[in-house]
Amino acid sequence: MDYFLTEQQKLIKDLARKIAEERILPVRAELDEKEEFPWAIVKDIADSDLFRIFIPEQYEGLGEGLFALCIATEELSRACCGVALTYATDALGTIPILLYGTDEQKQKYLPIIAAGTKLTAFGLTESGAGSDASAMKTTATLDGDDYILNGSKQFITNGGEAELYTIIAITDPTRGTRGASAFLVEKGMPGFTFGKKEQKMGIRASATSELVFHNCRVPRDNLVGREGLGFIVTMKTLDVSRPAVGALSVGLAQGALEAAVAYARERKQFGHPISALQAIQHMLANMAMELEAARALVYAAARTVDSGAKDFTEEGAMAKVFATDMAMKVTTDAVQVFGGVGYMRDYPVEKMMRDAKINQIYEGTNQVLRNVIALQLLKRKALRE
């Protein structure tokens, strides 16, 4: 399929693929096994300017937008979804600054993020507040020129490794969803510590940690947008970021499909390669079709965001749900094509299947996002009546 990439986008794709093949592929099994954060690869990604893609040119970025970010994410994820998630989450943590940051905040943080020397993260979820973010308990109270944060965040990607965190906390408990605000919290601010690092089923190269705030002082200047805008910042940020989760899944599924095709040609049973069996062929054909459909949807959603459209909640949700469900199915089928060895750690597809699952859960579970899509549909219909 020709997606009409510009010269620049082709360059980004080639470079991300080179990093994936030369730096990620040789170590992905080891990173998975040891549950190790891939700092050396993060440095390679930084040196290659891939962290600059998404940052505007006036802040030392390349101003290429979400579509280019998705292309890079997809290529990295083709080799390892866990490593690619580290990269994509850096964008997630940056979006609040891009959308709502003051000029001073942008000047201060974006060039560092572009250089890739420091990673970012986004902290919304709490033990009692998952799909229902409004149940959040972390508070931020104004005290002179600082806000004082108390509470904890759970399951935060890049937690412990990132230097800059966008944290959502309640500033006015009486105002419900209008009572939350977003803050830029730096690692090392007094009162900000890390709880346990989670042990996970998949994406084990990615770090997931608890963030703990105990009378943590954050300068007032680090408020993102206005007080009370916390949930708006969150919704808009996730709207922009969801196509990137789709891209993670497209890359992951691409890796699984390629592995399955290669193995089917190699493995002989009943005197022929199993690729001669129609049962296998049809499975591969379905995998390829669903993958390409997801890719087209993800690209279209990302391009919609880049076009300057105002509202793309539905597009982002569709791209995320469709691509992540597809990747779960395609990676499961890849294990099926491999048969028994597919279940073994010596082959790459069991890891891909483990990696796929999380994508259906974070950044809005696929159930919650189906609610979102349906709500948009019904609202539109109601408006026309």
Added chain:
Amino acid sequence: MNIVVCIKQVPGTTEIKIDPDTNTLVREGIPGVINPFDCYALEEAVRLRERCDGKVTVISMGPPQAEEALREAISLGADEAILISDRAFAGSDTWATSYVLSRAIAKIADYDVIICGRQTLDGDTGQVGPELSEMLRIPFVAYVSKVEEIKDDYMRVQRMVEEGYETIEMSLPAVITVVKEINIPRLPSLRGSMKSKTVEIPVWSAEDIGAEANKAGITGSPTRVVKIFFPKREQKSEIMQGNLEEQIDQLMKKLEEIV
């Protein structure tokens, strides 16, 4: 710190063919890459620039298509590139190549360190680095595996020898050749790749660098390739028999035979 890196474009390694008539490599229609050993030289130059500022200039003597290798070097972090190309250079052996490169470097004039790979993949001689230093009359160290210190007109390096390392101090400017243990070359960067597509790469001719016609190309090349082969290295072992005295006698005899 101005650093000059000499690179060569060589055929992609997978499909090397040797012309039976001339005993040299067939190059036509084979995609070129930067000589792998030169990638370490380039990387070290870029790292030195990151350590102490300055500029990395990459030069290559070769046919017009060697420009591709120079563009690749820009994407890998070099600041400038110059192609040294002239029909008169065709057929140059290492001696004539070193002469041409030394003329080009003399024209660049402002240089502190010259870095080459330890050898090329196709020629395999490892001669250009040392010859270059002779012609420029500056110090030379081969097989450098670490640059320990570098400042103004002083450099201290580690070089690999068969059983360990030597530490060598030298004054600058100087020439070094590097081994692959010295670093892990980076991948291209996006900004570098973008620059590499548009950057002007000047082409210097024999006249531009003031090269004398009889010292370059075939006429300036004393080397004739007769045959390319791996020298045979034989190892034989023999266990002496008898008591200790007898064994010593036998060993002495053997040694006398050899010497």
